[in-house]
Amino acid sequence: MSIPPEIFVIDPRAGLPLQVQLRQQIIAGVLEGRFRPGERLPSSRVLAGHLGVARVTVNLAYAELVATNLLAARGREGTFIAEAVDHPPLAEAASGTPARFDWTRHLDGRHARAQRRDRAGDWRRFRFPFVYGQADPALVDHAAWRQCAVQALGRRDFAALTGDQYGADDPELVEYITRQILPRRGIRARGDEVLLTLGAQNGLWLAAEILLGRGGRCAIEDPCYPGLREILAQTGAEVCPVAVDAQGLPPDALPAGLGAVFTTASHQCPTNSTMPLDRRHALLDRAMQQGFAIIEDDYEFEMSFSGAASPALKAIDRAGAVVYIGSFSKSVFPGLRLGYMVADPAFIAEARALRAMVLRHPPGHVQRTLSYFLSLGHYDAQMNRMRRAYAERRAIMERALAAEGLSLVPGGASGGSSFWLELPEGIDSRDLAQGLRADDVLIEPGPPFFARPDQGARHFRLAYSSIEADLIPEGIRRIAAAIGRAG
Structure with missing residues (x-):
């Protein structure tokens, strides 16, 4: 793979020699992982033309980095990022770093503060993901x-x-x-x-x-x-x-x-x-x-x-x-x-x-x-398939919840792809959820759903859209066991 010349920019007003600027950009690219071992740099002719500098400037920058084993010259093939890169000169990469713009003067953080932080982006790695709103590939x-x-x-x-x-x-x-x-x-x-x-x-x-x-x-x-x-x-x-x-x-x-x-x-x-x-x-x-x-x-x-x-x-x-x-x-x-x-x-x-x-x-x-x-007609066919699968999973989960003595909140048995449950006094769903991760189980604690989060401490949601039917009973058993240990 070749590194495009457009990546490199030379600033004549930077107060640094052009050769040094180019060298720093190559070092920074390697340090940051943007340039990978074995990737080919632009030819000195192409890069000099792009930057509007003399070709000797590019050749000197390349030669310096070949001497430090950061780059490898392969004759007519060109110049490459070395396969086994020695630790590049950090001081040179950091020198001349400009002052950073102060974004704190312009950002009040209100959007980030309002954002949910309770969802698990890595939910697929859990064996029992009772998470809402995710897809089962077998049904799509x-x-x-x-x-x-x-x-x-x-x-x-x-x-x-x-x-x-x-x-x-x-x-x-x-x-x-x-x-x-x-x-x-x-x-x-x-x-x-x-x-x-x-x-x-x-x-x-x-x-x-x-x-x-x-x-x-x-x-x-x-x-x-x-x-x-x-x-x-x-x-x-x-x-x-x-x-x-x-x-x-x-x-x-x-x-x-x-x-x-x-x-x-x-x-x-x-x-x-x-x-x-x-x-x-x-x-x-x-x-x-x-x-x-x-x-x-x-x-x-x-x-x-x-x-x-x-x-x-x-x-x-x-x-x-x-x-x-x-x-x-x-x-x-x-x-x-x-x-x-x-x-x-x-x-x-x-x-x-x-x-x-x-x-x-x-x-x-x-x-x-x-x-x-x-x-x-694909939509209707998929909906029919999903309804059958969800009805089966819902029935299995209802039986498993009843068998383990877990409490559903009244009024939520008519549909949807999840159940809303209530915990015994003294058990916080946030602590329960955190502990269940070690058991390969994901649940959704109740506090994010409430205007006053502590009102949801005894509630949690279990969804079944992305968990296989035969895994549901064991997952419910692990949840019940965790509640028993916490009680």
Whole structure:
């Protein structure tokens, strides 16, 4: 592999000889691992032409480093990073380092402070990963997705693939969503009522920025999806947590003066409780009386195991107060990062303008690939496969939890791909989770889901989307044993 000449830059104003500057850049490249043993440097002629210096300057710099065994000259082949590099002269690499720009004057750290730190990026190395929202490769139709991706690269789709759509979305994908996906939730919508997003998280951010970006007051469920709390922390809005019960968010507990209410009515996150129909109507009535918008995150409607799924809030919203957010992350695969918003055309137009300022539109190739995946029947086939697998895993986990005497929080047995559990008095789920890592088990402690983290100390979530069915009983046994040791 050859190192491109464009990597090197010479500054005549640096106060150092040009030869020394070049030598330092080569040494730094080796020290930092950017230049690897055996890689070929540009020829002295090419590099001198690129830098606008005499060829002898490059030759002298190379010769000095060959003499220290950092480089190796191979006759007509060229000059290479030595295979066995002696320790390079650190003092020379560090000399002349310029003063660093002081970013602390410009960064207040609010985004980093709001970010979750409890998720395990290395979850695949654990034998019993009861983590939510990750994919099981055995359930994803990789061959079908690849076929659709190749088809989207064809000449027919060249414009959709390559063009800057100026904020517009793939019409074929939008049409499929309006004609096939939304009707399954009882929602009727036109194309101008739909906006594609980079997942549900992006949709929640757009809604929060539009409704609360200049402050205001909103209500969220408690406990709730931690990513929503991260988003709202940036808006400057007053956030009012409202405790959920076995039927989800209670409308009677909402405070006055709200601009927006965020809810996961169909599968409350993380408890999995389902808001009954009369409570949904009560929430819509209150929205009209008090004038607040409702943001409905319907993140996992496909996974219902106790009869037909309840209609979405948006389906019974006759006044247009609901902003509906859906996602393909749980049904196709999480890394797809595609979702959609459904709302009044005026809201969608504003959201489209805001999205255009940030990312213009989701990548055209990804949109068209998903359009094919949906329209050719692969999506429905994969959903059927996932439902069967999840139903089996859920039944196995329910039996294992009952056998080990672990306590489910009431109200969360209707669906979703996880369980919400409660620990005995005196046991902290954070300590439990940390200890279980040594047993090759990953669980999700409860505190990140609560406005006051200590309220979640006795709760934890167990998901089964990414763990094989035959591993579930042993994983539950290890969790129960750890709880027994801690009790």
